[in-house]
Amino acid sequence: MSAFKEGDPTTLNRLYGRSQGKPLRARQQGLVDNLLPQIAVPAEGPVTAERLFGHDRPLHFEIGFGGGEHLAYRADLLPDHGFIGAEPFVNGVAQALTHVEDQKLANVRLYMGDALEVLSRIPDGSLTMLYLLHPDPWPKNKHAKRRMMNDGPVQMFADKLKPGGEFRFGTDHPVYLRHALMVMQRHTDSFDWQVKDRSSWEERPSGWPETRYEHKARTVYDHEVWYFRYRRK
Numbered sequence: 001m002s003a004f005k006e007g008d009p010t011t012l013n014r015l016y017g018r019s020q021g022k023p024l025r026a027r028q029q030g031l032v033d034n035l036l037p038q039i040a041v042p043a044e045g046p047v048t049a050e051r052l053f054g055h056d057r058p059l060h061f062e063i064g065f066g067g068g069e070h071l072a073y074r075a076d077l078l079p080d081h082g083f084i085g086a087e088p089f090v091n092g093v094a095q096a097l098t099h100v101e102d103q104k105l106a107n108v109r110l111y112m113g114d115a116l117e118v119l120s121r122i123p124d125g126s127l128t129m130l131y132l133l134h135p136d137p138w139p140k141n142k143h144a145k146r147r148m149m150n151d152g153p154v155q156m157f158a159d160k161l162k163p164g165g166e167f168r169f170g171t172d173h174p175v176y177l178r179h180a181l182m183v184m185q186r187h188t189d190s191f192d193w194q195v196k197d198r199s200s201w202e203e204r205p206s207g208w209p210e211t212r213y214e215h216k217a218r219t220v221y222d223h224e225v226w227y228f229r230y231r232r233k
Contacts (some may be wrong), residue, residue, distance in 0.1 A: 132149070
């Protein structure tokens with residue numbers, strides 16, 4: 001009997017993992033109470049650039065942005081683009097809000113909750129870029145259905161990206177790496193892997209900053225880190 005169970009995050013309809021860690025500092029709590037409502041993705045209805053930013057612009061989406069370093073870096077790099085980040089962990093949202101305030105980022109919208117719920121409300125073919133960086137690996141076979149890199153979510157990524165749009169995926173976990181590559185092999189009708197040689201996945205591409213999580217994985221735990229870029233056909 002296989003240890004893998006049927007289902008994936010698009011069918012489980014629940015979030016796993018922590019939603020809150022250490023108590024928020026006073027400034028962080030103030031940002032969650034006051035700034036987040038101003039830049040929050042609406043809880044209902046279509047999620048479009050026009051609705052979020054007032055006019056059409058290239059739209060980026062990051063699933064599980066952690067502390068928001070990557071999201072803030074990309075938003076600062078591309079001020080004419082719109083960035084949506086979804087993260088269920090309130091401490092991560094609070095940290096991202098500090099980046100938004102400190103860097104005066106007017107092109108960021110945040111959602112504290114399930115990324116796939118927001119993604120499902122984005123019209124097909126709307127995203128220019130989609131990011132999934134160091135997701136929870138859920139390394140046990142019985143938890144494989146919880147991994148974001150599964151057929152249901154990957155098909156949704158393909159649906160939401162415009163032709164020529166880019167999906168970026170990064171991980172430092174070898175089990176997750178093997179699983180993700182097997183999944184992407186089943187979606188070659190939707191994605192072209194942007195690869196030339198080993199450096200394509202061993203070296204961080206231009207415009208892809210190192211986050212605190214990645215730095216810790218590399219320096220403290222001595223993990224290899226792998227980077228993948230897929231172009232929507």
